[in-house]
Amino acid sequence: MIPTQTTERLYYLDSTLREFAGRVVARQELAGRPAVALDRTAFYPTGGGQPHDTGALRPRGAPEGVVHVVDVIADDGLVWHVLDAPLPADDVVGALDWARRLDHMQQHTGQHVLSQAFVQTRDAETVAFHLGVNTSTIDLNRVDLGPDDLAATEAAAEAVANAVIDEARPVTATFYDEAALDQVPLRKPPKVSGQIRVVQVAGYDWSACGGTHVSNTAQIGLIKIIGTERRGPETRVTFLCGGRARADYARLTTLADGLVARFTTSQDELLAAVDRLLAEGKAVRRELGELEAAWVASTADALWAAARPAGDRRVIAVAVDYSVERAKRVAQALRGRPGAVVVVGVRGERPQLICTRADDVTLDAGDLLRTAVTVGGGRGGGRPDWAQGGVPTDAALDVALAAAARSLDAT
Numbered sequence: 511m512i513p514t515q516t517t518e519r520l521y522y523l524d525s526t527l528r529e530f531a532g533r534v535v536a537r538q539e540l541a542g543r544p545a546v547a548l549d550r551t552a553f554y555p556t557g558g559g560q561p562h563d564t565g566a567l568r569p570r571g572a573p574e575g576v577v578h579v580v581d582v583i584a585d586d587g588l589v590w591h592v593l594d595a596p597l598p599a600d601d602v603v604g605a606l607d608w609a610r611r612l613d614h615m616q617q618h619t620g621q622h623v624l625s626q627a628f629v630q631t632r633d634a635e636t637v638a639f640h641l642g643v644n645t646s647t648i649d650l651n652r653v654d655l656g657p658d659d660l661a662a663t664e665a666a667a668e669a670v671a672n673a674v675i676d677e678a679r680p681v682t683a684t685f686y687d688e689a690a691l692d693q694v695p696l697r698k699p700p701k702v703s704g705q706i707r708v709v710q711v712a713g714y715d716w717s718a719c720g721g722t723h724v725s726n727t728a729q730i731g732l733i734k735i736i737g738t739e740r741r742g743p744e745t746r747v748t749f750l751c752g753g754r755a756r757a758d759y760a761r762l763t764t765l766a767d768g769l770v771a772r773f774t775t776s777q778d779e780l781l782a783a784v785d786r787l788l789a790e791g792k793a794v795r796r797e798l799g800e801l802e803a804a805w806v807a808s809t810a811d812a813l814w815a816a817a818r819p820a821g822d823r824r825v826i827a828v829a830v831d832y833s834v835e836r837a838k839r840v841a842q843a844l845r846g847r848p849g850a851v852v853v854v855g856v857r858g859e860r861p862q863l864i865c866t867r868a869d870d871v872t873l874d875a876g877d878l879l880r881t882a883v884t885v886g887g888g889r890g891g892g893r894p895d896w897a898q899g900g901v902p903t904d905a906a907l908d909v910a911l912a913a914a915a916r917s918l919d920a921t
């Protein structure tokens with residue numbers, strides 16, 4: 511039976527609490543794992559865009575029996591701690607994974623600061639917040655920000671937000687009766703009623719929020735917007751705070767160093783170096799295309815000159831060593847000539863056979879190909895004017911080519 515009790519949420523008044531004592535008031539199984547509800551907890555349950563804490567519970571006064579908290583779920587006033595093993599006691603000590611909690615507090619408090627910055631710089635309201643594993647997002651109720659304007663808005667909001675970090679403003683949480691809320695300049699109306707928890711960044715932002723926050727904006731460290739995108743009627747802003755922003759700075763420095771080394775230039779010259787490389791690549795590809803076209807034309811001419819006359823037809827049956835793509839181009843060039851019947855075998859790791867013919871030739875290239883590759887122990891097919899198949903080995907390719915020649919002689 512689950513008692514009609516609620517869990518006292520210690521993080522409401524002290525988000526810096528890392529360890530606490532509590533008592534199990536209920537037990538159940540959640541998704542195949544043991545779970546306990548405590549009379550009091552510092553563990554934050556998933557909610558309000560913020561993921562749950564992790565950590566450990568252990569019997570009070572005993573060194574053995576530590577179990578890990580893998581999920582935390584709020585349900586009807588109780589906070590459930592989902593465990594990786596059964597907890598062998600009712601009187602327990604809980605300890606948070608502090609690195610994870612501090613990271614969440616940096617991102618979440620950074621969100622409050624950034625959301626207020628968008629209100630002040632562009633009158634843009636935050637309608638949603640998500641604290642992700644790698645990045646966090648807020649959705650703004652504005653889409654009328656063109657690309658240039660968006661960049662300017664990003665820069666302006668980021669500057670306001672980081673100034674608030676530099677000012678090291680205290681962050682506090684206070685409970686208000688709903689009736690007293692009109693004295694508080696809330697950024698947006700609360701979603702809950704009754705006793706309302708208001709998180710305030712001194713003299714800057716007031717938000718109804720049940721999450722965990724750092725106690726001073728300086729602890730956010732840094733706010734960096736890393737992307738914006740339009741999503742339906744909203745603009746999604748992706749950002750990093752604190753340790754995540756520093757890690758991203760380190761990642762970008764490694765990336766820039768790698769590029770600088772490869773281009774043997776300075777960071778300032780990188781974009782110009784990349785532009786030059788792209789232009790060179792484009793010119794080389796154009797020249798290569800021209801050379802390839804000339805090579806295909808002269809190769810087709812040589813094969814055509816050596817073609818075997820057979821009534822109205824001229825038969826070209828050859829094995830080649832270049833790529834299948836090249837062989838296809840040569841075959842295409844040849845089938846444009848009246849009377850052409852073309853069988854090209856391409857040697858290599860995966861030998862291929864191509865059969866095609868001119869439009870004025872009545873011959874089913876698909877039938878011809880199937881006959882040839884079947885004799886060669888392979889398979890393939892295609893249209894009456896173009897077919898392609900594969901055989902296992904170069905020796906099998908020679909067998910298939912010979913079979914195609916015999917079949918042509920018989921028609």
Ligand SMILES: [Zn+2]
Nearest residue numbers: 618709719721
């Ligand atoms: Zn919050």
